[in-house]
Amino acid sequence: MSGPRLSLIDMARRVARDIPSGAYVNLGIGMPTLVGEVVSPDKEIVYHSENGILGMGPAPAPGEGDPELINAGKQPVTLLPGGSYFHHTDSFMMMRGGHIDVTVLGGFQVSAAGDLANWATDEVGHPPAVGGAMDLAVGAKRVLVFMTHTTKAGTPKILPLCTYPLTAAGVVDRIFTELAVIDVVPGGLVVRELVAGLSREELQARTGARLAFADEVVELVPGAV
Amino acid sequence: MIDKRVGSLPEAVAGIGDGATVLVGGFGNSGIPVELVHALLDEGARDLTLVTNNAGSGETDVAALIREHRVRKIICSYPRSSGSIWFEERYRAGELELELVPQGTLSERMRAAGAGLGGFFTPAGADSLLAEGKEVRMINGRRHVFEEPLHGDVALIKARKADRWGNLVYSTAARNFGPTMATAATVTVVQVREFVELGDLDPECIVTPGIFVDRVVEVAGS
Numbered sequence: 001m002s003g004p005r006l007s008l009i010d011m012a013r014r015v016a017r018d019i020p021s022g023a024y025v026n027l028g029i030g031m032p033t034l035v036g037e038v039v040s041p042d043k044e045i046v047y048h049s050e051n052g053i054l055g056m057g058p059a060p061a062p063g064e065g066d067p068e069l070i071n072a073g074k075q076p077v078t079l080l081p082g083g084s085y086f087h088h089t090d091s092f093m094m095m096r097g098g099h100i101d102v103t104v105l106g107g108f109q110v111s112a113a114g115d116l117a118n119w120a121t122d123e124v125g126h127p128p129a130v131g132g133a134m135d136l137a138v139g140a141k142r143v144l145v146f147m148t149h150t151t152k153a154g155t156p157k158i159l160p161l162c163t164y165p166l167t168a169a170g171v172v173d174r175i176f177t178e179l180a181v182i183d184v185v186p187g188g189l190v191v192r193e194l195v196a197g198l199s200r201e202e203l204q205a206r207t208g209a210r211l212a213f214a215d216e217v218v219e220l221v222p223g224a225v
Numbered sequence: 226m227i228d229k230r231v232g233s234l235p236e237a238v239a240g241i242g243d244g245a246t247v248l249v250g251g252f253g254n255s256g257i258p259v260e261l262v263h264a265l266l267d268e269g270a271r272d273l274t275l276v277t278n279n280a281g282s283g284e285t286d287v288a289a290l291i292r293e294h295r296v297r298k299i300i301c302s303y304p305r306s307s308g309s310i311w312f313e314e315r316y317r318a319g320e321l322e323l324e325l326v327p328q329g330t331l332s333e334r335m336r337a338a339g340a341g342l343g344g345f346f347t348p349a350g351a352d353s354l355l356a357e358g359k360e361v362r363m364i365n366g367r368r369h370v371f372e373e374p375l376h377g378d379v380a381l382i383k384a385r386k387a388d389r390w391g392n393l394v395y396s397t398a399a400r401n402f403g404p405t406m407a408t409a410a411t412v413t414v415v416q417v418r419e420f421v422e423l424g425d426l427d428p429e430c431i432v433t434p435g436i437f438v439d440r441v442v443e444v445a446g447s
Contacts, residue, residue: 050328051252051401067254068399074253074306085397087404087432088252089336092329096349115352127316128325129305130355135329138348169352169368 004197005178010225013038014193015104015146015176023101024048024094026136028118029073032104032146046082048100050132052091055083072132095132096139103140105133107147107175109162112209114172114184116145117164130167137168149177149206156208158182158189179203181220182211193218229391229441230420234264237414237442241270241379244297248335248406249277249287250382253306256399258383258416260444262286265381266293274298276335276377278328278402282308291315300375302328325355332405334375339408339437344373380410383447384433387417388424391438392431400432407437416444 006014012034019025019035021043027033036058039045047056049071056071057078071077079085094100109117116137119130137143150156158175175182180203181193190212194203196219204211231237238261241247247265251257266289273296280299281288290296292311304312304323315321326334327349337345346369350356360371382403385396393415395403407413420443 049398051255051398053398066397068256069397070253070255074255079397085395085400087400088328088332088402089405092332096329096347120354127305127313127323129303130325130327130350131303132328134327134349134353134355138351165354166352168348168350 003202004195004222006195006220006222006225008034009038010222011146011176011178013225014181014220015144016040018144018174019043019045019102021045024054024099026050026095026100026103026140028103028105028133028136030106032106033073035104035146048091048094049077050091050095050136052086052088053077053079053083054086055080057083092132092135096135098139098141100136100140102142102144103136104144104146105137107145107157108164109157109159110145110172110175111162112160112188113170115162115169116143116167116172117162118167120165122164133167137171142173143171145172145175147175147177149179156206159208179206188212190214191217193220195220195222228389229435229438230389231440231442234260234442234444235268237261237416237440238264238268238381241265241268243270244272245270245378246274246276246376248377248380248410249275250380250401250403250406252278252398252401254282256383256401256403257286258381259286260447261381261414261416261442262290266290266295271295272297274300276300276331276375278302278331279306280304280309280312282306288312291321294320296321298322298324300324300326300331302326302331327355330372331375332402334372335377335402335405335409338374338376339405342374344371346371375409377406377410378412380406380413382406382413382415384415384417386419386421386426387415387438387441388421388426388435390423391415391435391441392426393417393433393438394426394430395432404433407433412439413437414440414442416442416447418445418447419443
């Protein structure tokens, strides 16, 4: 879709600004992983990986590292000083039990009530897979969704109600897309930030759910996020 | 004298019968007890129910069991990984039953089995299709779904070191499901990189106490 929009890296930078120093953070597989690469080095963040790591560091140099030290996306990672290993049940206790401050998840659809669908589509005959998405969605203190505003075909992904199977109901706090930053509040959706050059009407036209706008909507300038 | 060490992989998996429920440790390619699974393949048990996070990839371990028609049902959270060709093949052909479980619920169901509990209520999945047919209860204003314990006849796991009592330490993120699975099976079988003398493992750092372990086999370089 043409028109003003943030690049993927701008989107990741914008999400990263919402992660406070000192936070325990779980980044979902795929686009959310990018956020870890652009968080300000001034912040001390402890990254959690569902397979039993706190204090996860960046990928090792090529040819180095431990082949069994991987992240949730099965990519090789490292452990920072102060990091720890623990078993799966403890790891999911952290996730489900409200010990993770922020999670950034991808999304297929988000509803006006903050319902999240990010594990299954309506594709028939495709074997389903869920992983840790449901535990993370219900358990993290703050759930940020990092996704494109529409599908590749232009269909809205922010809807009055999700049509895909739910991951969890009423869990999303904030949605970040290439067009806007949108909060889920008790009355519905409130646009806090909007990409420069896009009108409110154009944003609404690409959104299935009804949008309200904050008193002061901040402009998101591509290349200067 | 207590000595849980066995001298060979066939001895380690001896007695696993047709129809057994087998817990297999590992996450992706991290912590998979590859040699034990291959020993199980050679041992020949069929009609197995496997409990494992992923459904194997490529041609080895869990994927090989599926390829060789040894698996009737798989209970897992994420069967669809890159290279999970045999799972997809058998699943699409209707030859393999899948019970999909959220990852934390999978682990906690085994923990419940190991802890002697009758199950638990979790919010994970309570609003989803995976709660269909299960009891849902409002607890503190939130929907929770009842999940039953998940017990194994056998657990196959991988650790780094063991002593003859079966005390275990693991290696980085390869620990994953091992400590929980060790508690949840009638017979827990462990492959380790090396045996150490009793007393060599720091008691402050032993991750799985030997009470949860039945057999250990050394697989150098694993």
